[in-house]
Structures are given as structure tokens and as C-alpha cells.
Amino acid sequence: MSAVPLATGAAAASTPARVALLGTGTVGSAVLAKLAEWAGTPRGRRLSLVYAANSRAAMHAEAGLCARAAQSLALMPAGQLLRGIGGSTCASDLDDIERHLGFADTRILIDATASDRVAARHPEWLAQGIHVVTACKLGQGTSLARWRAIRTGAARGGACYGDSATVGAGLPLLRSIRDLQAGGDRIHAIAGVLSGSLAWLFNHYDGLRPFSGFVREARDAGYTEPDPREDLSGEDVRRKLLILARSAGVELDSGAVEVESLVPTALAGLPLGHVDAALSRLDASLRERFAAARKGGAKLRFIARLEGSGARVGLESLPDAHPLAGGAGTDNRIAIWSDRYREQPLVIQGPGAGAEVTAAALLDDVLRIVGRRPDL
Numbered sequence: 001m002s003a004v005p006l007a008t009g010a011a012a013a014s015t016p017a018r019v020a021l022l023g024t025g026t027v028g029s030a031v032l033a034k035l036a037e038w039a040g041t042p043r044g045r046r047l048s049l050v051y052a053a054n055s056r057a058a059m060h061a062e063a064g065l066c067a068r069a070a071q072s073l074a075l076m077p078a079g080q081l082l083r084g085i086g087g088s089t090c091a092s093d094l095d096d097i098e099r100h101l102g103f104a105d106t107r108i109l110i111d112a113t114a115s116d117r118v119a120a121r122h123p124e125w126l127a128q129g130i131h132v133v134t135a136c137k138l139g140q141g142t143s144l145a146r147w148r149a150i151r152t153g154a155a156r157g158g159a160c161y162g163d164s165a166t167v168g169a170g171l172p173l174l175r176s177i178r179d180l181q182a183g184g185d186r187i188h189a190i191a192g193v194l195s196g197s198l199a200w201l202f203n204h205y206d207g208l209r210p211f212s213g214f215v216r217e218a219r220d221a222g223y224t225e226p227d228p229r230e231d232l233s234g235e236d237v238r239r240k241l242l243i244l245a246r247s248a249g250v251e252l253d254s255g256a257v258e259v260e261s262l263v264p265t266a267l268a269g270l271p272l273g274h275v276d277a278a279l280s281r282l283d284a285s286l287r288e289r290f291a292a293a294r295k296g297g298a299k300l301r302f303i304a305r306l307e308g309s310g311a312r313v314g315l316e317s318l319p320d321a322h323p324l325a326g327g328a329g330t331d332n333r334i335a336i337w338s339d340r341y342r343e344q345p346l347v348i349q350g351p352g353a354g355a356e357v358t359a360a361a362l363l364d365d366v367l368r369i370v371g372r373r374p375d376l
């Protein structure tokens with residue numbers, strides 16, 4: 001979503017856009033690595049990273065930070081001061097982002113956190129004229145009130161909200177939905193595999209070996225969150241569906257999505273340390289569902305579905321020929337039905353997670369914002 005449309009275009013650099021980065025984890029570190037790679041290039045000269053922070057430490061330099069030096073934030077213990085690298089440190093300071101960004105025509109905050117506290121500030125920063133580019137779904141994928149506040153803030157401040165990285169890690173999903181609507185098309189339905197970890201699990205589960213073994217394998221490969229219940233509960237997919245639905249003009253309340261969690265109650269209540277030993281509680285019901293699907297010549301897929309004003313997230317048995325039954329690995333696969341794509345949906349497929357594609361999606365949005373200014 002962007003109250004002020006993101007546009008393309010570019011020219012020679014003059015005053016660079018000032019950029020603040022929150023989060024130096026998997027995605028934030030990949031953003032810093034890309035900025036370091038761009039140093040001294042025409043693309044890099046259009047951006048000046050002036051502030052970078054995680055939940056433990058922060059660096060600020062009026063004249064611009066060295067992105068390579070900022071990468072060391074990821075390793076820094078809480079409260080440690082960095083000296084001699086052209087920056088100063090203090091705690092991550094959400095109250096003072098505007099001051100840290102200083103004066104510039106174009107000021108951009110990149111949110112590479114999963115922090116609700118940070119997401120709650122998006123509307124305020126937008127209203128201050130600070131463009132917000134985010135990988136975090138907690139801005140647009142939670143309450144309708146926050147989603148509306150983001151739109152209001154963006155309109156008030158004349159700022160853009162770059163959200164390409166929030167669903168499908170930069171696959172052209174939100175962009176396609178908006179482009180179709182801008183061209184007068186009406187979206188009838190959206191359905192898709194929106195979780196890389198759940199895609200992997202159901203692309204690999206064979207009904208022979210226990211499902212819990214596949215969950216462990218996916219967790220060990222880094223496809224799931226450290227606590228796989230976060231993926232299996234469907235919550236992450238619910239947030240993504242809310243973002244897609246709202247961008248398609250269906251202003252769903254956060255409670256309006258019916259979610260089928262794969263996590264049995266007995267597993268849901270356990271402390272994290274006991275989860276691994278109890279994962280086998282997933283096995284029996286999934287084995288039965290797999291067998292029933294196979295008997296009908298179908299495949300199990302974890303699907304997010306928006307039809308009319310109804311929205312649902314859960315496991316479905318899909319015929320082999322269904323547009324969403326294919327795909328491989330951790331691919332996301334999304335089908336969009338509209339006036340134009342009435343019989344055969346528009347299908348978008350590709351890697352929907354991963355640090356590099358997500359960081360690239362964030363920086364694409366940053367460069368689109370910068371491209372709105374002909375002198376940058």
C-alpha cells in the first residue's frame with residue numbers, strides 16, 4: 001500500500017535520501033550487506049544510511065554511516081559503545097527517529113524488525129513525512145484501526161508506505177493487485193500458499209514417515225521459526241491474507257479470518273523446551289488427512305483464501321490439476337481471479353521467504369521512493 005504511489009524514475013544524484021534501519025537480524029543484516037556492496041556506486045550515492053539500530057544498540061552518524069561497520073551491530077552486546085567509526089551509540093530510540101534522520105527532502109525508515117512497538121509507530125512517522133518501508137506484517141496485518149492509521153498518516157505526511165516485503169518477500173503480489181485495480185479490474189478472489197515453511201512441509205510430506213519428522217527437518221534447515229508452532233498455527237498466514245485482502249479493497253477486520261491451526265491444544269500450551277518431544281502429537285490426524293486426500297487423488301496444501309468478503313486459512317485437499325497444487329520447495333504460489341482473469345487465474349509463484357529476496361524487496365521499495373525525486 002502506498003498513499004502516495006511509488007513510482008519509478010531516476011537521474012543523477014544530488015542530496016542523498018537519508019535512511020534509518022531498524023533491525024539487524026536475518027533481513028536487516030542482508031540489507032546492510034547490500035548497502036555495503038553499493039557503496040561508491042551511483043545507486044549507493046542516492047542513499048545515506050544515518051541511523052541503524054537493533055533492540056540492544058544503535059549507531060548514528062550525521063554524515064552517514066559505513067554500512068559495513070553497521071553490520072557489527074548484530075554482534076554487539078547490549079549497552080556497548082562503539083567508537084572511532086564515525087558514529088555514536090545509544091539505545092534503540094523510537095521516540096527520536098525524526099531527529100536521527102535530520103533534515104532532508106527524502107527521509108526513509110526501513111523496518112526490518114518483527115516488533116509490534118515499532119509497527120505501532122508507522123502511522124506517526126508517515127505523518128511526519130518519513131517514508132516507511134517494512135518487512136514486518138504487524139503494520140498492515142493486524143487491526144483494521146492500525147491499517148487505517150497507516151493510510152491516514154501517509155496521506156497527511158505525503159509519505160509512501162513500502163510493503164512489498166511483507167507478503168511473498170517481494171514477489172510482485174501486492175503490486176499486481178494494485179495495478180489490476182488501477183486499470184479498472186475488480187478482484188473476485190485470491191487464494192494461495194503464502195508460507196514458505198508450510199509449503200515445504202506439504203511439498204515433502206509423503207504420509208509414510210511421521211509429519212513431526214518433517215517439521216524437525218524444516219526447523220533445522222531454518223524454514224520454520226525456532227518455535228514451529230508459530231508457522232503451524234496459521235497466524236503468520238492470517239496476517240498475510242489480511243494484507244492481501246485489504247490491498248484488494250476488502251477491509252477485513254483482523255478477527256474476520258477463520259483460521260484452522262494445525263497445532264493441537266495439548267501442544268499449544270507447552271513451554272518451548274517441551275515442544276520437540278511432543279511434536280508427534282501432530283502425526284495421527286495429519287496421516288489420516290493425507291490418506292483421505294490421496295484416496296481422492298488430491299494433495300494437501302495449506303491455503304489462504306479470500307472469496308467475496310469471506311476469508312479462511314487452513315489445510316485443503318486440492319486436485320492435482322488445481323493451480324495451487326503445484327510448486328516446489330518453499331515456493332509461494334498465489335492465484336488471483338478478477339474480471340480479466342475470470343476462468344484461468346493469474347498465478348504468481350516464486351521464493352516467498354529468505355533474507356536476500358526480502359532485503360532486495362525492501363531496497364526496491366526504497367529506490368522507488370527515491371526515484372520519485374527527479375534529482376536523486
Ligand SMILES: NC(=O)c1ccc[n+]([C@@H]2O[C@H](COP(=O)([O-])OP(=O)(O)OC[C@H]3O[C@@H](n4cnc5c(N)ncnc54)[C@H](OP(=O)(O)O)[C@@H]3O)[C@@H](O)[C@H]2O)c1
Binds near residue numbers: 092355358
Ligand atoms: N526472514 C525472512 O525470510 C523474512 C521474510 C519476509 C519477511 N520477514 C519479516 O522481516 C522481519 C525481520 O525478520 P528477521 O528474520 O530478520 O528477524 P530477526 O532475525 O529476529 O531480526 C529482528 C531484528 O529486529 C530487532 N529489533 C527488535 N525490536 C527492535 C526495536 N524496538 N528497535 C530496533 N530493532 C529491534 C532485533 O534486535 P536484536 O538483534 O537486538 O534482537 C533483530 O535485530 C520480520 O517482521 C519478519 O516477519 C522475514
